[in-house]
Amino acid sequence: MIFRRWFISFFTVMLVVKSCSLFAQEIPYGVPVQAWADSLGNHRAIIQVDKNTDAVEVKIEWRRRDNDADKKAIIITDENGKLVDNIFRIDINREQGDFVFQPNNGAGKYYVYYMPYKGKKNSGWWDGDYLKVENGPDNDWVKKHALSASAGVQHNLAKATVIKIESRTAFDSFYPMEVCATAAEIKELNIQTTENYLLFPEDRKYPIRMTTDLPYRWIENKHTKAFKGQAMRNEYYAFQVGVYAAKKDLEDVTVSYKGSNKITCFNTGGIDYEGKPFTKKVDVQKGKVQALWFGVDISKDQQPGPYSFTVTISPKNDLPQTVKVTLYIEDRISEDRGDSEPWRHSRLRWLNSTLGIDDKVVAPYTPLQVKDRSISCLMREVKLNEKGLPQAIEANKKSVLSAAIQFLVETDKGVEVFKPSSFRYTKQTGGKVSWVAEAANNSISLTSNGAMEFDGTMDYDIKVKAQTGVQIKDIRLEIPIAKQTAQYFMGMGLPGTYCPSLYNWKWKGPQDSYWIGSVEAGLHCELRGATYSGPMLNLYHPAPPPSWYNDNKGGFTIQSSTNEVLTTTYSGERKLNAGDEINFQFRLLITPVKKLNTEDQFTNRYYHNGNKPAPAPDDLSSGIKIINVHQGNPINPYINYPFVAVDSMKNFVDKWRKKGFKVKIYYTIRELTNQVPEIWALRSLGTEVLSPGSGGGYPWLREHYVDNYDVQWFNPINGYESCDAAVLMSGQSRWNNYYIEGLRWLVKNVDIDGLYLDDVSFDRDMLKRMRKVMDEVKPGCLIDLHSNTGFSKGPANQYTEYFPYINKLWFGESFQYDTMPPDNWMVETSGIPFGLMGDMLQGGGNPWRGMVYGMTARLPWSTEGVTCDPRDVWKIWDEFGISSAKMIGYWEKDCPVKTSNPKVLVTIYKKEGRSLISVASWADGPTNFLFQFDWKSLGVDPEKAILVAPEIKNFQHYATFNPGDPIPIEPKKGWLFYIQEKK
Template sequence: MKKLLTLLLPLISFAAASAQPQDNIKYTTPNFIKIWNDALGNHRAIIEVSQPSQAIELDFLWRRHDKDPQNRRFILINAQDGSQIKNILRKEVNNERCNIVFGPVNTATEYYLYYLPYPIHTGWGGFGADYLKSEDAPDGEWVAKIGKDLPKAKVQTIQARTEFDSFYPMEVTALASETADYKSKNSDKMLLFPEDRSFQIRMRDAIPQKWLSTKQGSAFAGRAERNEYYAYQIGVWAAGGALDNLKVEWSDLKSGNNTILKKDITCFNTEGYNPRGEYFTKNISVKEGIIQPLWFGVDIAESATAGTYRGTVTISAEGVAPKSVDVAIEISDKVTADRGDSELWRHSRLRWLNSRAGIGNEPTKGYTNVEVDGNKLSVKGRQVVLGDDGLPHSIKAKDNEILAGGIEFIIQTDKGNTVLRTGKPEYTLQDNGRVEWTTIGANDEMKLNCRAALEFDGWVNYIYTITPLKNIKVKDIRLNISMRGEVARYMMGMGLEGGNVPSAHSSKWFGAKQSDKPIISTTSDAPVKLDGLQDSFWVGNSDAGLSVELRGASYTGPLLNLYRPAPPVSWNNGGKGGFVIKKEGGKVLASVYSGERELKPNETIVFDFAFIITPVKSIDYKSQFNDRYYHNGSNPTPAEEDIAAGVKVINVHHANELNPYINYPFLTTAQIKNFTDYWHSKDVKVKLYYTIRELTNNVPEIWALRSLGNEILGSGRGGGYPWLREHLVDDYLPQWYQYLGPVNSADASIVNSPGESRWYNYYIEGLGWLVKNLGINGIYLDDVTYGRDMLKRMRRVMDANGDCAIDLHSNTGFSRGAVIQYTEFFPYVDKLWFGESFYYNRMSPENWLVEVSGIPFGLMGDMLHRGGNRWRGMVYGMTVRHPWMTDGILCDPRPVWKVWDNFGIADSKMVGYWRADAPVRTSNDKILATTYINPNGEILVAVGSWAEKPTDFTLKIDWKALGINPATARIVQPEIVDFQSSAEYKATDKIRIEPTKGYLIYIR
């Protein structure tokens, strides 16, 4: 039969070759009730069959832009009885035309031809499936009976499941013959197509059928309102060859004596402001055959006079004569209340791309100006004293000196360490929250320029520029930091997870490849080596420390799973650079070296590094124990018993009905506002998941963002969820996927471009808008890629609009060393949730303290993975969030919360085992205790075991420090559900404890 089918196909195809396919078809979407099963795909043709027949021919132009339509399955359904036609013979199936024969057909009725079906994935994470492959070949006997003059089916309409899925009109392509004909009639190298914002230009390598009737040189006419930020487009088609160095100019818009100045108009594709508030221009070149949409924004003042404002946009390219488009915008007398931002179809929020909100040097809430007293610089709780070389010779956190000597930047040649004569540091800026200084040195071999700055949050940055005056062979350029041994107790980074400072350790820069293996902590004295990317390290204790970042790479934000840049070039020096730390004589020396190199005259080399003095703030114990989180990804609504248990903050995750679309909470603002208002009435705060890393495909501005090339939306292999394949087609990287049911479009995000982009500005404006208009109390950050400058902007914008908090989550499974990735965030963060992929039962106490608790940095946190370890968690003042569940494991914190409330822990003093003045310890160094002392003098002791087997211990109590008479004291272990049974002890009693377990014990 297959042989017969092969023989007949050429005959059938030839017979139909001269047939004219049906064209000019109506495009519709069904009403809500008639939306079909999404497993059938998002597109169908409704066809009419006028008579029963052994075979029916269908021939129409579907004008598709997606890839490989010939490889997708056809499903043909009888609309009357739901039966499926099995025999489908493909005669010609390509992007332009669908010519098939099907049958037998026993009923004259409507039929539905579904042509992009795919397997439904009802879960989340990633969409790895492909479309269903082509249907089976038709029955050979049926093919043999097909005659020549077949009845013709007629397409009534092409339907998309939803308006969001529709190709019409901007993705309904012109045929190749039509495109060629249009080009022949309009032979200019550059053709222009003005478009209203309602018809976003989507395709880059094909023109829509809609444009075939557009006369070149036609004007643009639009309608706007006073106080609106008005957006429109002009499509530039490189029809006759590449367009190099596209130049776009525009005039004022005039209506009688009234004018909208050209400075109040912008083309987002050619100019803007970066996230640091710096103006920039972009050079645009368009390859032959490609369409470049240009998006324009017109800032219409509320005071504008109604009327029609006229002007021109002139576009040219190298070797191409300028062409002008007449622009007329009719402004009504109506005033738009919020610039148009509440109506997303207006695209007025595009102006957010150029926002400079939150930029400045003013200290954020809780911090003060930098104080300058000679070479002594002070910020809240910390102090830096500069030497004559401009480097710190003393760094203090409160009264704790960190350094054991001055920090050194050393250039070593064959002659020894280079000595450059420098004057004292010269201050070049003193602006409230930022102080800048320079030092300049020179000898007969080189010049050295150092620019440095200290900001109000304790961040210190040095940028050294070395300019050789002759060929110089350098043995090493390195940074030496000598720290006092009693301060340099713990460390993390440069290949080590959080733990005790080792006696000696060295490492090299890691390559770009990360292991997918989770980090598993151990109880050994030596920290565990990490195999992920690292560009920072921290050394210190709970009272003082120093975080060091080696900068200079093209990307300097947190090193996440999606962004894997090379190490900083100057420091790495082609793999010659590295890191050494060692203990010697009561000191700890950390050294970053770059190795041998040859410097050539006038070829500058730059070394960039930064410090953060820790802790960055004082711990807010009251907030830690009072502001209890309800964090339920699928259902953000707590029950009454949860509120009664003390829930005070609701984190609204994404991927639920309230906040369905990742990193774009602007599509459900009415629901979020109602939710927030309700819970505020219950004295409960509401925070939203809102970050940057990936962006939902449902964002209304997606086509405007796409027009910016890869400035905002990242490049990649394509694929993923069908909507992305059908509309974006190529040059994107799929990321998060979440099924949202059979009616709503799935949330199918794509990766943002790494590094800074104007989406940062949009994000900042969006954050302010959410706080101001919806009343949210802050945001939940889940592994983000921007740096500390963004955190400063975020805090300023949030604090200007409401009472807000930020909590930060990270996954150590791919964000190796979350603490050092995000240390620069900590001044602006209120709480940590570093718990995903943390194996709490295998983590050393030092690892708990450094990587999870936040305590050395002035923060506190919650546990996550598999419910954490409730006993060890209390040693660090942590529980899980309610009712978060991982791997089907739920650890309910409410019984412990009840103990907190009965004891009054929010008003207590917390003294951990890591402090020298801890008043309660145990007789076993594997059994650790943290003491909570309430204002009434009552004591609560949290005991946790890191012993490998059941162990006996006794409490070692400093009765004098506690102010308790041991003769009358009671040591009581209360019963706590799922935590411990009740017991009472004498001070000398041995207490048995199981591995990984612990107790909460009152001393009264």
């Protein structure tokens, strides 16, 4: 717990703020040895009453950030925790609290809690608020002491002394960077300076937190144009400069340097998540503060001693100012650039990383092969026509298309005919092949930029340019799917289902894609061009791609004929003037993305327990191989930032590795915990990384973030004083780069075996980078993906582009297994059409139906009060040796076992001489069925054959049947049979 140790040690020194009132004193700030109950709030003043008296006045210079201090309760207790009843308010504001109270225990210490709250710490959210103003004091006591707020300070009363201001924990503290300067102090500062803006260089130990207030520290230390720090050789050294716009708005603030070319300002630009350089415009409103974070790349060869350079801050509308920076370089080398100590902020350089952005091929994929206009990858091949569009697509040697994909432009004259003029490859590597094709007629030209990658993904960007003014009736994408392939469909408003013969859809969210196909071959199509093109979760609902949407004139249709199913994405009518250009973007992914690995499914079983990640002794004999460490527990406490408890995580990984288990952790992007050491640097980037919002939520967020954040996940952590209070992230940002570097660091330094992803928001390019980084450090790392269908509204479609890089699915939360038809099971849950397999979740799943798709629940995850326990089914797996069997499902033409009842489906796990048969019913009530066997394929003598249903707890009773016997089956249930010869 490196970060926590630093934070606590930082507060072992007592530091003071001088009061400027007639109660003049120095007020130290600190943290108690043991935290008090958080219902009293996170902040208190300790005061001393020197003599027994019935009324004492105290003035606390608390210098708060909240603007409604007068609306919050004050709670006063004596040293024994007994409440003070009578409190008379003289003046309560954000700068100070002046009040009189009745000491109920005479002379001694009293504790003033001035931001108390009440709330429920539910897992997932915090429900509560600050306490309203306390009840007024007893009238007789008020009259006795002639108390009156209008009378001001009561000089005839005893005066209490403020001994100390404390925060409940070091993490809750306002000191020093959120202890506010008063309005009078700021006014005096502004009067004293002749400059329109002031610079305040700051050490990385004191991240600038406030944008609308100045810290009192700056009043004491004064503004300066020099900074001194201490660094190691090979360290990436971070520091800040606070820009305070004292007298005017500052426009377009830029930075420049002299004396070093190894400096980065993270606020003025960097490298985006696609690896492209960008700049940011930095404006500072009058009265506001902008923190500028800098990083200095110090080499191993840097000579010890002073290392100096200058940083010049240049607003467009004011004179530049220069800060002289002197770093004293120690004669020791940082082996990891400083990354193992998060307080150093060396990891900020990760924001600009390009790690994993390349064309390298990752396993199990093979380099692309190009021959003329044919491009092949693992299991799939595409033939392009002279317009650069697929003429034919094959997967598993099965035709996906019935004819070429068409991009059509229709006018009043009909569908325009374009004459191809060129086709050329612009890039050919093993990982990516790109091309451009051009075609035109007298009124319109088309430029098609296409690319195919090693995982079977194809990207298109087609530019339509008007040569003359033209009235467009429609521009559309037609994909004709071979009839035998178009068995299933999902997306564009439809759940996973059998492919409809006719369907019409208009743009509404969250949808921008669809998949159509079979278990053997299929095609996923995503319509692109929106501001965000990752999974359309509840948190991310961007406007549709404008070219396709076209002010709601666009839409989507399915039309079926004898030999094909035609999917059409249309955009509707529009007027193009001469020279107008419009781009249509789409992405295709050919499925399945890899060969189905049933051995992995039945061998690598998951242990997944949120609060207690360590398996119990009784679980170890169940055949589990992989431990998922969820967030929200002492091993991995804070959501999406697993660097806080690195020591405990490393110990956990080492312990279970020695026992033969792999360990994966929860680490994703969507929301981000408040426990991130670099959180203030991220806040200084505006809404680049952290999404804007209306604020609120857990008191820590209200007290420190204050405003402009979107509340998300909340979780109290057993054994930790600080709770996990997360906020929403802004979709694609430089945090993606940080995440990739962080992943490499975790695999290398903690030795994790992969990731558990839970409803994340990044795109397939991130998955590709993740896979590359993990394979580079530790080949064989695993990724499994979880989703809640109530959250992601059809996760199999939302996450199809992830599938080339995923090892396993856990699409189960909110899934209603007992009501889902077989087509929905197949498409949205099983993963089978994509070359993947999955596990069940909600309520333990339906174990009978799950086995038809090779699925069980995970041990020992519980939902709806049901603890998932697949161990008795796993025992049958092991007794039978299912990992070496061939899985043949009802969806395959050569399945050697069928049933007489179309509502009763069967999958066989085939071995020579003995097979395991899984049967499940989708009938509405009890029914019977007969088996139909291909005895030759089974290798079993029908005269000697017998069906044996072994006893399986909570699954089935022991039973035997002859092959021709009618077999009863209950609704929503099924059987597991051995088919074998009688002994």
